[in-house]
Amino acid sequence: MSKICFIVGHGRSKSGGYDPGATSGAAQEFKIAKEIAKYAQQCYNATYQEQADLMNYDGSLYLTDRINKVNASGYDFVAEIHLNAGGGTGTECYYHKGNETGRKYADAICDNIAEALGVPQRANGTDEGGDKVKLNSSGRDYFAIIRETKPTAVLVETVFIDCASDLSKVNSADGQKKCGEAIARAVAAVRGAATKSKTLTSSASTTDSLYRVQAGAFSDKENAVSMLERLKTAGFADAFIKS
Numbered sequence: 677m678s679k680i681c682f683i684v685g686h687g688r689s690k691s692g693g694y695d696p697g698a699t700s701g702a703a704q705e706f707k708i709a710k711e712i713a714k715y716a717q718q719c720y721n722a723t724y725q726e727q728a729d730l731m732n733y734d735g736s737l738y739l740t741d742r743i744n745k746v747n748a749s750g751y752d753f754v755a756e757i758h759l760n761a762g763g764g765t766g767t768e769c770y771y772h773k774g775n776e777t778g779r780k781y782a783d784a785i786c787d788n789i790a791e792a793l794g795v796p797q798r799a800n801g802t803d804e805g806g807d808k809v810k811l812n813s814s815g816r817d818y819f820a821i822i823r824e825t826k827p828t829a830v831l832v833e834t835v836f837i838d839c840a841s842d843l844s845k846v847n848s849a850d851g852q853k854k855c856g857e858a859i860a861r862a863v864a865a866v867r868g869a870a871t872k873s874k875t876l877t878s879s880a881s882t883t884d885s886l887y888r889v890q891a892g893a894f895s896d897k898e899n900a901v902s903m904l905e906r907l908k909t910a911g912f913a914d915a916f917i918k919s
C-alpha cells in the first residue's frame with residue numbers, strides 16, 4: 677500500500693464536460709500535467725524502495741472523486757500537479773495553512789523544479805522560495821485538494837502555460853520528464869526515502885550463466901577419480917565428475 681500519490685489536476689469538470697484546465701494555443705494544462713505526474717511516479721518507483729501511486733492519469737475523476745479517493749486511501753502525502761496561468765513566470769507550490777511538513781514539501785519541490793528547468797521561484801514575500809498558502813474568504817485553504825483532504829497535500833503550479841519561455845520547458849516529453857523527476861527527488865528528500873540497492877539487481881542478473889572448466893576426459897573411471905583427487909588436493913573444492 678503506497679503512502680504517497682501523484683495526482684493529475686483537471687481532466688473532468690463538474691458541469692460534465694471535459695476540462696483541459698488552462699490552455700495556451702494548442703497546449704492544454706491537463707495533457708502536460710498528466711505526463712509530469714506520470715514521470716514523477718515512474719522516477720520515484722524506479723529509484724526508491726517506497727512506491728508511489730498515480731491518480732487521474734486518464735482524466736476520469738472529478739475533483740470531488742479525487743478528494744474522496746485520497747481520503748479513503750491511507751496516504752500520508754499527496755501532490756496534485758498543475759500548470760499556472762494568468763500572466764507570470766516560474767514555479768510555486770501551495771500547502772495547508774500552518775502545516776510545517778507541507779511547507780517543507782512545497783519548498784523542496786519549488787527548489788528542485790527551479791533548478792531542473794531553469795525557471796524562477798514565485799517568492800511569497802517571506803522567503804526566497806515559491807512555497808505559499810492561499811486562503812479563501814473564510815480564511816480556510818483556497819484549493820479543495822488541500823482544504824478537504826486528510827493527508828498532507830500540496831498543489832504544484834509547475835510553470836506558466838501562458839508564458840512562452842515557461843511552456844517551452846515542459847512542452848516536450850524530455851521537459852516533462854525533467855520536471856517529474858525534480859518533483860520525485862524533492863518528495864524523496866523530505867521523506868528520507870531509501871534508494872533501491874543497485875548491488876541486488878546486478879548480482880541477480882549474473883546468476884543465469886555458469887562457466888565450467890574441464891580438466892580431462894577419461895574412458896577409465898579410475899583415471900577420472902584420480903584426476904578428481906588431484907584437483908581437490910590442489911584446492912579446487914568444487915571439482916566433480918560428469919559422465
Ligand SMILES: [Zn+2]
Nearest residue numbers: 685697758759
Ligand atoms: Zn490547474
